[in-house]
Amino acid sequence: MALTKNQYLTYARLPKWLLPSGWPMEGMAPALATIHIFEGKVHSVVPSVQDDSGTNLSGGLVLPGLVEAHAHLDKTFTVHRLGELQPGLLNAIQAMKSDQKNWTYEDLFNRAEQALEQAYRNGVVFLRTHVDWVSEHTPLAWEVFGDLAKKWQSRVRLQRVALIPLGLLENKAWSRQIANTIRLSDDSQMGGFIHSSNFTYIGLKNLIEAVSNENLILDLHIDEELIDEPQGLPALLDILDGQSFHSRIVCGHVCALSCADESIALRLLDRVAKHPITLVTLPATNLLLQDANTGRTPRNRGLTLVNEAMQRNIPTMVATDNVQDAFCHLGEYDPVKALQLGVYSGHLQHAFDVWSQSICRFDWLNSATDKNFSLVGKEANFVIFDTKNVSSWPSNVTRLVMRKGQFITNTSIFHSRFDTHFNDQDKEVNDER
Incomplete structure (x- = not known):
């Protein structure tokens, strides 16, 4: 036409x-x-x-056009084959590991394409997906989504981020090898999973060094848990305070800020504001996974301090995260509905005039934000x-x-x-x- x-x-x-x-x-x-x-x-x-x-x-x-800043296409639309699920983040991780035997090229491609079709019809022009990367070898999903990105390039820009456990990155040679593979991949970035269950300072330091050497953007799952003293974010800031890091760092989840002592949390946000850091909150998945126990109403919902972050001019985005998998058995690829949930759970004021940028500002995921x-x-x-x-x-x-x-x-x-x-x-x- x-x-x-x-x-x-x-x-x-x-x-x-x-x-x-x-x-x-x-x-x-x-x-x-x-x-x-x-x-x-x-x-x-x-x-x-x-x-x-x-x-x-x-x-x-x-x-x-809308931005889906944080998704997991390798896991999506699998809930129907997972059986009875136990509550909580670590249980969800184990459930998804058990499903990986089903992750053939065709399975990954078809499920991810279903997600892109849905996102496209909802107005999404850019979607960033994290891809589980658990060894020194390139995962099949990385190659599948590279092919899918080419097929969809005129409709939705699909960007890949390697989601790597910190323990793997303790090996500096592997961290450099993976970073180099990512740099040579089209439209791809490097990330990591930083949690008290796997925290290693050496792994985090190697990750940041590898990203810096390859001039990549760093996109992290960090402090996705309810602990009184956040572990990942302070360590990240300590490393950044001691060096010049010019690329963008995206910190997803950061749930621990919601239950830390307020003075500690606000001081951490003051430090975040001094670096090229973007926060991404994932209301649906956090509401379902944090403080989750069978038969007990959750008390702490895990939403990071989004209002306080925006008050400090920290770019703050809202995204869908998981859809119909072990982490979130509901949902669809629609950033507007993710923001709607964020408005309710985070008491966000002026949703259209202010907070709509949290689902539109692709530049907030780039090295340099567009002030105008x-x-x-x-x-x-x-x-x-x-x-x-x-x-x-x-x-x-x-x-x-x-x-x-x-x-x-x-x-x-x-x-x-x-x-x-x-x-x-x-x-x-x-x-x-």
């Missing part, structure tokens, strides 16, 4: 974080926007005026929600998804709510392959 060369989305309600400084206000809300799309890319974003013509969104809420994030010049990838009410979002998740100026979802769902006209080209697209 040919793209319309010039397109206009008019009267769009964009979040405050996405608008340039000096954008006019209408009462307590920013003025509605007209987005000019030229040949599938955003040409300009300006305040709407009365005689603007195009696709009138009548104040509908609009976000750029702009739509102009980027592909016209948008998610348009079936609501004008900022206060209700993200509880209403019915949406239209636009890719490169074309809607890939059925536009008829909006006609009943908005005085909206869609061009003939804005019909459901079932296959862009």
